[in-house]
Amino acid sequence: DAGVIQSPRHEVTEMGQEVTLRCKPISGHDYLFWYRQTMMRGLELLIYFNNNVPIDDSGMPEDRFSAKMPNASFSTLKIQPSEPRDSAVYFCASSSSPGLLNTGELFFGEGSRLTVL
Amino acid sequence: QKEVEQDPGPLSVPEGAIVSLNCTYSNSAFQYFMWYRQYSRKGPELLMYTYSSGNKEDGRFTAQVDKSSKYISLFIRDSQPSDSATYLCAMDTGRRALTFGSGTRLQVQP
Numbered sequence: 001d002a003g004v005i006q007s008p009r010h011e012v013t014e015m016g017q018e019v020t021l022r023c024k025p026i027s028g029h030d031y032l033f034w035y036r037q038t039m040m041r042g043l044e045l046l047i048y049f050n051n052n053v054p055i056d057d058s059g060m061p062e063d064r065f066s067a068k069m070p071n072a073s074f075s076t077l078k079i080q081p082s083e084p085r086d087s088a089v090y091f092c093a094s095s096s097s098p099g100l101l102n103t104g105e106l107f108f109g110e111g112s113r114l115t116v117l
Numbered sequence: 118q119k120e121v122e123q124d125p126g127p128l129s130v131p132e133g134a135i136v137s138l139n140c141t142y143s144n145s146a147f148q149y150f151m152w153y154r155q156y157s158r159k160g161p162e163l164l165m166y167t168y169s170s171g172n173k174e175d176g177r178f179t180a181q182v183d184k185s186s187k188y189i190s191l192f193i194r195d196s197q198p199s200d201s202a203t204y205l206c207a208m209d210t211g212r213r214a215l216t217f218g219s220g221t222r223l224q225v226q227p
Contacts, residue, residue: 004160031213033214035217041219042205042217042218042219042220043161043205043217043219043220044217045214045215045216048213048214050213055214056212056214091160091161093160095213105163105166106161106163106215108160108161108162109160110158110159110160111158111159111160
């Protein structure tokens with residue numbers, strides 16, 4: 001399995017521009033999570049989906065952030081307009097419902113490093 | 118106050134040392150406790166998973182949970198340079214979305 005795939009790996013943009021981050025979860029996983037990591041705040045949950053439905057978006061900082069999951073194999077996180085304080089590494093993770101043989105472990109992608117100038 | 122507190126380090130130890138990493142938490146609803154390891158410019162990977170209080174051992178790694186004190190620990194025996202990474206504790210109430218500590222950066226010197 002290829003694991004969780006995120007794109008782009010790096011993005012440098014100017015304040016006010018729209019940013020779209022993409023994620024392909026592991027096939028068969030029914031949970032998808034978006035996290036943001038900064039030195040100051042660590043790893044914070046932004047939103048998560050179960051079976052393509054948003055379950056909890058209370059971590060989304062403000063209306064400039066939106067996330068969608070149109071199907072089981074694709075999700076996007078959009079920031080519009082972007083601001084310098086949005087600079088961070090954004091991680092997508094996926095997991096399957098816990099069963100007898102698994103703990104519901106989160107599998108992370110390699111992250112999208114966003115710099116907003 | 119954060120739900121999960123973790124000393125950010127950095128922690129520098131010589132090869133072969135015993136390492137102790139710790140987290141405290143405030144939410145008594147946390148039931149599942151994990152340690153993730155994150156190498157530089159990579160995503161976190163699950164290292165240890167425990168449910169309820171007690172100890173769990175896996176090779177050189179031991180995870181300890183003390184629910185009465187709201188305190189969890191990870192011990193690494195015979196530490197190796199390849200253990201150099203950031204270690205994040207993570208906790209779950211059962212809703213499936215993990216709450217992470219800020220991470221402790223560990224450097225094992227050869």
